[in-house]
Amino acid sequence: MTKIYPQLDIPETLAAGPGPGNTDPRVLERFAKTGVADHMQKDVLRGMIEAKEMLRELWGTENVYTYGVAGTGWSGLDCVLSMILPGDKVVVFPNGTFSGIDGLTIRMKASTREELAANPLDPKPASVTMVVTPHGQSVSGETVDKALAELKPMWAFMAHWETGSGRVNDLKGFNDACLKHGVMGIVDAVSSLGVADFSIDDYPGVVAWASCPQKGVLSLPLTYAPVSFTDKAINLVKKRGVYTYVHHPILEARHWGVIDGKDTPTPTYHRTHSCYAVAAFHEALRIILGYGRRRKASDYAYHEKALRQAVEAMGCDVTSNMTSLVVLNLPDKLKGKEKELVQGCRARGFGIWPTLSEPVQVRIGILNQLSPEQISEITSRFADAMLGMGAEFDKAKVMNGLKSYYAKAA
Numbered sequence: 001m002t003k004i005y006p007q008l009d010i011p012e013t014l015a016a017g018p019g020p021g022n023t024d025p026r027v028l029e030r031f032a033k034t035g036v037a038d039h040m041q042k043d044v045l046r047g048m049i050e051a052k053e054m055l056r057e058l059w060g061t062e063n064v065y066t067y068g069v070a071g072t073g074w075s076g077l078d079c080v081l082s083m084i085l086p087g088d089k090v091v092v093f094p095n096g097t098f099s100g101i102d103g104l105t106i107r108m109k110a111s112t113r114e115e116l117a118a119n120p121l122d123p124k125p126a127s128v129t130m131v132v133t134p135h136g137q138s139v140s141g142e143t144v145d146k147a148l149a150e151l152k153p154m155w156a157f158m159a160h161w162e163t164g165s166g167r168v169n170d171l172k173g174f175n176d177a178c179l180k181h182g183v184m185g186i187v188d189a190v191s192s193l194g195v196a197d198f199s200i201d202d203y204p205g206v207v208a209w210a211s212c213p214q215k216g217v218l219s220l221p222l223t224y225a226p227v228s229f230t231d232k233a234i235n236l237v238k239k240r241g242v243y244t245y246v247h248h249p250i251l252e253a254r255h256w257g258v259i260d261g262k263d264t265p266t267p268t269y270h271r272t273h274s275c276y277a278v279a280a281f282h283e284a285l286r287i288i289l290g291y292g293r294r295r296k297a298s299d300y301a302y303h304e305k306a307l308r309q310a311v312e313a314m315g316c317d318v319t320s321n322m323t324s325l326v327v328l329n330l331p332d333k334l335k336g337k338e339k340e341l342v343q344g345c346r347a348r349g350f351g352i353w354p355t356l357s358e359p360v361q362v363r364i365g366i367l368n369q370l371s372p373e374q375i376s377e378i379t380s381r382f383a384d385a386m387l388g389m390g391a392e393f394d395k396a397k398v399m400n401g402l403k404s405y406y407a408k409a410a
């Protein structure tokens with residue numbers, strides 16, 4: 001017997017979490033209106049080459065090995081972290097959920113066979129040290145410098161923006177410490193690319209970067225996780241190899257027209273890329289570059305401040321400093337009800353999130369919600385949810401405060 005379900009309908013929700021962000025209609029249109037064409041058709045290949053070049057522009061880099069890895073953020077991270085081989089000495093600086101998972105990936109890759117077999121799902125290789133900064137705090141350059149001076153590893157790893165706790169980590173401090181101690185840095189830039197204004201070529205101590213399609217790049221309809229490698233990283237891969245075909249830093253680049261360290265107009269097959277994904281990703285990059293990286297970063301900061309002040313006026317305590325996300329503690333009266341509050345919002349199509357690891361907090365994001373109207377909608381729906389659970393504040397006063405913030409700025 002075959003079971004056929006009814007057609008799958010997924011409603012439109014207000015994506016107001018850490019990610020995915022609200023996809024621009026232009027990206028969806030490119031996705032839906034692209035003709036079927038194979039992965040070696042000339043316009044598909046041209047689109048990949050153009051996307052590669054726009055990605056270098058967005059990320060501020062001349063790294064030739066800058067391209068997209070098909071899939072989600074973890075796909076790009078798997079590609080860059082594949083450079084870490086069993087027994088490599090690594091220091092990881094986690095400060096929340098995502099850098100914690102990065103740490104797990106690194107521990108899996110750095111494990112010897114015996115270390116992996118001893119604890120296959122959560123290995124603890126002797127060559128990897130986790131230097132944990134508590135949730136809600138940023139990784140400081142001092143912490144990195146001290147650990148690298150003492151441990152002298154081959155690799156160091158940090159998230160640029162830790163989305164689990166909403167914290168911006170000290171990229172310059174990390175970079176400087178890597179340079180000072182001769183360590184190769186790897187950075188998870190999943191949450192910062194497309195939101196923050198930074199150029200990776202300003203951080204030569206970092207040899208590899210990975211991001212994702214669904215956050216600042218705003219190209220969810222499953223597209224590409226941007227990655228970028230310096231020549232130093234690629235030379236190491238050339239010399240030592242990695243244990244993957246599909247996420248191989250050198251082989252994967254061939255389809256984007258990067259062969260033998262150089263751009264070429266004639267890419268070669270690596271895997272069957274989707275014409276729809278290429279067109280969507282290409283459009284997403286066009287949108288961000290058209291908006292302008294600097295302007296986008298300042299718009300995020302401006303609207304994050306508006307939302308932050310509004311939730312503070314509701315009695316919440318904000319502990320994050322990312323500009324695409326507000327991570328907050330509820331007022332005392334609602335303590336312990338974070339998950340219930342979030343579930344209630346989600347049931348009504350208002351997609352906010354709790355933290356995914358302890359402590360339990362509420363996360364509200366503003367990816368691609370860069371207008372007073374959109375921030376007001378998020379504020380209003382969050383206020384209703386809080387009031388519905390017994391919070392005590394005057395909603396009209398909160399909404400007026402928001403209005404005057406925008407009026408003052410205008």
Ligand SMILES: *Cc1c(COP(=O)(O)O)cnc(C)c1O
Nearest residue numbers: 072073074098159163190191212
């Ligand atoms: C979202 C996120 C990831 C994972 O990305 P996916 O697209 O879910 O694979 C990794 N690292 C950070 C910092 C993130 O914010």
